[in-house]
Structure formats: structure tokens, C-alpha cells
Amino acid sequence: xxEFWGYRRPDGSVGVRNHVAIIPSVYCANHVARRxxxxxxxxxxxxxxxxxxxxxxxxELTAVTLGNVGCNxxxxxxxxxxxxxxxxxxxELAERIARSGKPVEVISIQDLGGTPQAIEQGTCIAQAxxxxxxxxxxxxxxxxxxxxxxxxxxxxATSGIAANPAVGIASDKLISCGATAVFCELTELYGTEExxxxxxCDERVAAEIRGAIADMERNVSILTGDETxxxxxxxxxxxxxxxxxxxxxxxxxxxxxxxxxARLQGVLDYGSAPPGKGLYLMKTKGHDSxxxxxxxxxxxxxxxxxxxxxxxxxxxxxxxxxxTGNPRTFERMVANMDIxxxxxxxxxxxxxxxxxxxxxxxxAVASGKRTKAELLGHTELFSIPRVGxxxxxx
Amino acid sequence: MSExxxxxxxxxxxxxxxxxxxxxxxxxxxxxxxxxxxxxVIVADEVxxxxxxxxxxxxxxxxxxxxxxxxxxxxxxxxxxGLVHVHNVTCDRGHLRVAAGGGRGEK
Numbered sequence: 001x002x003e004f005w006g007y008r009r010p011d012g013s014v015g016v017r018n019h020v021a022i023i024p025s026v027y028c029a030n031h032v033a034r035r036x037x038x039x040x041x042x043x044x045x046x047x048x049x050x051x052x053x054x055x056x057x058x059x060e061l062t063a064v065t066l067g068n069v070g071c072n073x074x075x076x077x078x079x080x081x082x083x084x085x086x087x088x089x090x091x092e093l094a095e096r097i098a099r100s101g102k103p104v105e106v107i108s109i110q111d112l113g114g115t116p117q118a119i120e121q122g123t124c125i126a127q128a129x130x131x132x133x134x135x136x137x138x139x140x141x142x143x144x145x146x147x148x149x150x151x152x153x154x155x156x157a158t159s160g161i162a163a164n165p166a167v168g169i170a171s172d173k174l175i176s177c178g179a180t181a182v183f184c185e186l187t188e189l190y191g192t193e194e195x196x197x198x199x200x201c202d203e204r205v206a207a208e209i210r211g212a213i214a215d216m217e218r219n220v221s222i223l224t225g226d227e228t229x230x231x232x233x234x235x236x237x238x239x240x241x242x243x244x245x246x247x248x249x250x251x252x253x254x255x256x257x258x259x260x261x262a263r264l265q266g267v268l269d270y271g272s273a274p275p276g277k278g279l280y281l282m283k284t285k286g287h288d289s290x291x292x293x294x295x296x297x298x299x300x301x302x303x304x305x306x307x308x309x310x311x312x313x314x315x316x317x318x319x320x321x322x323x324t325g326n327p328r329t330f331e332r333m334v335a336n337m338d339i340x341x342x343x344x345x346x347x348x349x350x351x352x353x354x355x356x357x358x359x360x361x362x363x364a365v366a367s368g369k370r371t372k373a374e375l376l377g378h379t380e381l382f383s384i385p386r387v388g389x390x391x392x393x394x
Numbered sequence: 395m396s397e398x399x400x401x402x403x404x405x406x407x408x409x410x411x412x413x414x415x416x417x418x419x420x421x422x423x424x425x426x427x428x429x430x431x432x433x434x435v436i437v438a439d440e441v442x443x444x445x446x447x448x449x450x451x452x453x454x455x456x457x458x459x460x461x462x463x464x465x466x467x468x469x470x471x472x473x474x475x476g477l478v479h480v481h482n483v484t485c486d487r488g489h490l491r492v493a494a495g496g497g498r499g500e501k
Contacts, residue, residue, distance in 0.1 A: 157414060157444035160461075161404065190487040191463065221490035235488045244414070244445040246458075246478065247485035250465040308444075326444070345416060345444070347401055 002177045004366035005138035006145065006301075010101030013073035014145040016301045016319065016366040018136060019044045020129045021075045022122065023066065025093045026051030026086035032109055033081045036122035042130035044075075044316040050384050051088040058387035063088055065271040065384050067096025068297035070104070074318055076133040077103040079125050081118065084110030103129065138368070144178030144277060148362060149295030149303035149318070150258045151184070153288040156243020156308030160254015162325025162344035162351070163306035168260030169355025170304065170362065171279070175262045180277050182268065182295055183259045186216035187235070187286040191249035192256040196281070200264045208267040212283050219392045239309040243326075258306060270385065271297030285385065288313060292320070292381040302365055304358065312336040313380040314373025319365050320381065322372060323358060336372050403447060405429040407462035412446040412478050414460075419447065425475075438475035446478040458483055 006014040022045040024033040030047045037045035046069070050062040070078050070093065078097050082090025094104045105125050109118040150167060152159055171181040189196070193213045200206035224233045235248045245251045262279040271294045274280045282298060284291040288311065292303055296317050303320045305311070310333040314320045324330050327342025339358055343349035365371055403413035403425050413427060413435075423437040427449060441447045446460070452472040457464040466485035472478055 157446075161406070161414060161444070187488075191465070195463075217488055218490060218492055220488050221492045224489050225492055233489065241480055244442065244479070246446065246480055246483050247466040248487050249463070249485055250460055253461040253463055253465065328443075347416070 002143040002363065003140050004143060004146070004363045005368060006141040006366060007073070007076065007136055008139055008141070009073050009076070011071075013100070013299065014141050014301070015073035015076070016146075016368075017074040018133055019075045019317065020077050020079070020126055020133060021046065021070065021317070022079050022081060022126060023070055023093065023097075024048070024051070025066070025080055025082040025088050025090040028052070028083040028086065029081040029109060032115055032118045032122065035115075035119045036079070036081070036126055039119065039123040040126040040130055042134065043126050044379070046316065046382055048382060048384055050386075052086045054087055056387070059087065061270065061387055062384055063092065063096070065293065065297045066093055067099075068271050068273070068299075069293065069317065070097030071100040071102075072296050072299060072301070072317055074301055075102070076136065077129045078105070079122055079129065080104060080106045081122060082106065082108045084108045105129070142178065143174065143363065146174065146179040146362070146366060147274065147299045147301060148174055148179065148181050149184075149292065149298075149300035150181055151288065151291055151295070151303055151320075152188070152255050152258060152306040153313070154307040154309035154311035155237075155240050155245060155251055155255065156326055157245050157254070158243075158325035158342065158345055159306050159308040160245075160251070160257055162341040162354070163308065163323045164254055164257035164325070165351050166325070166341045166344065166354035166358055167258040167304050167306055167323060169352060170260075170358035171258065172260035172262050173355065173359045174362065175260075175278055178277055180274050180280065181259070181262070182274060182280045182282050182298060182300060184282040184284040184291045184294060185255065185286040186213050186283055187220060188248075188255045189213050189252050190217055191252045195256065196259075196264060199262070201266075205264055205266050209264065209281060212267050212281070216283075216285070222392075243308050258304070268298060270294045273299045287383070287385070289381045289383040290385045292318075293383055294385075302362055304362070306341075307337075310336065312373065312376070312378055314371070314376075314378030315381040316379040317382075319371045320373050320378075321358075321361055321365055335376065338372050401428065403427060403435075405449065406460065409459050409462045411449055411452060411457075411459050413449055415441045415443055415445055415447055418443050436475045438473050439477040441477050448472045448474050448476045448478050450474045452478075
């Protein structure tokens with residue numbers, strides 16, 4: 001029986017952290033939310049660019065995603081900060097989060113009379129919440145309660161040879177314990193659709209995999225086909241190319257390795273929770289912040305994030321474990337990197353051994369071990385995608 | 395394998411026509427590719443760490459194979475031992491010709 005120490009929530013979900021989250025319903029409330037969080041130890045705040053001047057599918061995606069983020073089990077309680085006049089009413093965000101059974105309070109900057117009053121009121125509310133939750137003790141929880149997000153960013157050629165395959169081994173091991181793993185980034189999967197479709201649990205899922213990747217490729221091709229922007233066609237980042245990655249297909253084949261060998265149970269809409277256990281693919285673009293936000297909205301308590309070039313970015317909501325397959329990156333950026341998979345490139349360790357270390361690290365972080373990104377205060381990885389014309393997620 | 399016994403190039407799959415350099419490989423480095431029965435390949439261009447080196451001559455237009463899959467096509471002839479990278483490889487994924495009006499694209 002594989003277990004970790006976690007925090008049980010009213011809806012039965014389990015968190016690996018015990019945050020009180022200050023969440024603005026609209027970007028105009030970002031600053032007040034942040035100031036409240038600076039006043040009260042044990043809180044996190046979220047900053048975003050949505051919540052007003054939105055309609056249709058675009059507005060719906062914001063509402064569902066922000067609500068689902070608030071429902072993430074790492075968050076014990078929430079203070080929603082609204083402005084008062086925004087499209088996305090603070091009361092709707094609060095109601096969505098309250099469906100999880102956790103306590104939710106709401107303040108409105110305009111109702112209270114402005115910034116200083118809102119900070120003061122929010123501080124008092126947040127302080128009481130944090131003190132209340134500070135008495136909650138972790139309990140022994142089966143590993144099957146874990147949903148682990150799988151990400152890569154700052155990819156180089158070592159990612160697809162060392163870091164991602166090692167994560168794949170860890171992912172398979174987690175799934176064999178009954179846990180769930182979710183990978184994503186459809187823009188980073190061109191060329192893998194048939195390999196993934198072959199692993200689908202049934203024909204319907206196989207068709208969804210092919211369709212999701214094809215839709216994303218078509219949408220991206222509309223942009224790259226515009227001759228006006230011919231100098232902006234390259235799909236790879238400068239760091240990918242300097243790091244030895246030559247084509248998007250090479251990057252995709254390497255990226256796919258982080259999904260191990262498990263059968264694919266389904267394809268998830270952005271920010272949606274997996275309906276069961278096992279391996280899932282979530283429809284996100286290859287944008288680190290949007291992808292991690294989507295994974296967290298889908299319930300991921302931990303994110304495994306491989307990086308060859310050295311991304312330092314982290315999340316306030318869910319601990320991000322950084323794994324690099326580049327031994328030089330690990331040495332230079334040891335303050336940002338949790339796991340060195342570069343030993344595989346040096347020939348001093350097997351993939352199986354690194355995979356096992358990553359699996360152990362997931363359980364350790366789940367039980368309270370802080371990641372390098374958490375300790376340095378990195379919280380960049382939060383943004384919600386927009387939906388443009390013809391339902392294209394931009 | 396170099397003099398100090400370390401492996402210099404990694405070949406991931408039996409169908410691959412490239413290997414990945416496990417250290418910076420200066421021009422003239424002699425590679426003995428274990429996965430190809432100690433095939434000798436002489437590095438023709440400087441190949442930086444984790445970049446790709448051709449295991450044999452690759453004709454213009456031929457597939458570049460890594461992980462047992464086609465990752466792109468040679469945009470010009472590449473000699474065995476040559477650096478294989480953006481200057482001599484093309485890939486058209488992500489650049490479909492999409493019909494006007496947002497219809498489904500064709501490659």
C-alpha cells in the first residue's frame with residue numbers, strides 16, 4: 001500500500017498543501033488580493049487577466065476554470081475579492097467554489113469603499129481562516145488520491161532522452177498504485193497522434209486523440225500560413241533549437257515519453273477533472289502557465305515539470321517538481337532544480353533508477369516536502385486561455 | 395566509445411539514422427556506434443552536446459529518423475558524421491495548407 005500524508009477536504013478530495021487562497025473575480029481586484037495575501041502568512045493569492053469584457057465561450061471558460069481552480073484540494077478555504085461592477089460576479093465565483101464544500105467568503109472593493117478598506121477587511125477574514133485551518137492535521141492517505149500533472153517547458157534534446165522518459169516511468173508507477181496522471185500541450189504532440197491513439201482504451205478515445213491534435217494543428221496553421229507574419233512561423237523556441245531540438249515532431253516524440261506506457265483513458269476539456277483513474281490527455285496549448293493552470297483546475301495536486309534549459313517557474317496552488325535531463329543545467333541552476341535526470345546522459349544512472357527517484361519525490365512532496373520553486377516563491381504559472389473566433393482557443 | 399571508455403553517441407532505436415552526441419564532439423572525432431555493431435563514423439562537423447550526428451550519408455529529401463519515427467526530411471544531402479539540425483532539416487507539421495474559411499487542412 002503506497003501512502004502519503006494529506007489533508008482531507010469536505011468533498012472527499014485530498015490536498016497536499018493547506019492554502020487559504022485569495023482569488024480575484026476580475027483583474028481589477030488583483031492588487032487588493034495580493035496585498036491581503038502579503039498581510040497574512042499562510043495565504044496565497046492569484047493574479048489573472050480575465051473576468052470582464054468577455055462573452056460566450058470565452059466567458060464560460062474563465063468562469064469554469066477559475067471556479068475549478070478554487071475547488072482544487074490544495075486549497076482549504078477561499079476569500080473571493082470582487083470589484084463590484086465586473087462581468088464575472090464575485091458571487092458566481094464564490095458559488096462555484098462552494099460546491100466543493102469548502103468555506104468561501106466574498107468582499108467587494110467598491111462596496112467597502114476602496115483599496116485600504118478592502119485590504120483591511122480581507123486581512124481580518126483571511127487571518128481567521130488561516131488560523132482555523134492551521135489546526136487541521138494531515139492523515140494517512142492512499143496514493144490513489146493523487147492527480148499528478150505532467151509538463152515540459154524549456155525543452156532541449158535531453159528532455160526527450162532522459163527527463164521525460166524518467167517521468168514516464170514514474171507516471172506508470174503512480175498509475176499502477178491507482179493514481180491519475182494528466183499530460184497536455186496539444187501543440188507539442190504533432191507526429192504522436194497514431195502512437196497515442198494505439199494506446200487508447202477504446203476507439204472513441206482514439207478518435208478524440210486524433211481529433212484534438214488535428215484541430216489544434218489546423219488552428220495553429222491558420223496563423224503560421226499568414227504571409228504577413230512570415231518571420232514569426234517558427235514553432236520551436238530559440239532555446240529548443242540551441243538545445244539540439246530540430247523539428248516539432250522530434251520535440252513531440254520526446255515530450256510524449258513523459259506519458260509512459262499506460263493506456264489512455266480519455267481526453268479532457270481544458271480545466272476539467274478526470275472522470276476516473278489512470279492516464280488522461282488534457283486539451284491545452286504548449287503554454288506553460290495555461291497548461292499548469294488547466295491541470296490545477298482539473299484537480300492536479302502536484303505537477304512534474306521537466307526542463308532541459310532551466311525553467312524556474314512555479315505555481316502558488318500546486319507544488320511544481322522540476323526535473324532536468326541536462327547535467328549542465330542541474331549544476332548551474334541547482335537552486336531551481338529538484339531532480340537531476342542528467343545522470344542518464346552521463347551514463348551513471350539508469351532511467352529506471354531516476355524514474356524511481358521521481359516517484360519517491362512525488363510522495364515526499366505530497367507529504368509536505370517543499371519544492372525548490374515553492375521555497376523561492378515562484379508563482380508565475382497562472383493564466384487562463386482566451387477563446388477567439390470560431391471557438392478557437394487562443 | 396572514447397579513450398576513457400565513455401560512450402560518445404546514443405542511438406535510441408534500430409531504425410534511427412542519427413545518433414545524439416553525449417558530449418561536444420569536435421570535427422574528426424571517431425565514433426564507434428555500439429548500437430550498430432561498432433560502426434565507425436567520423437564526425438564531419440562540430441556536433442555540440444545533445445545535438446544529432448548522421449550515422450550514414452543521408453540523401454536530400456530522405457527521412458531523418460529518431461525514436462524509430464520520421465522527425466523531418468533532409469533539405470540537402472548530409473554526409474555520414476555530419477551535424478543534423480535546422481540548417482539541413484525541414485518539417486511541415488504545424489504549417490498545413492488550410493482552406494480559406496477555416497475548413498479542414500490538408501498537408
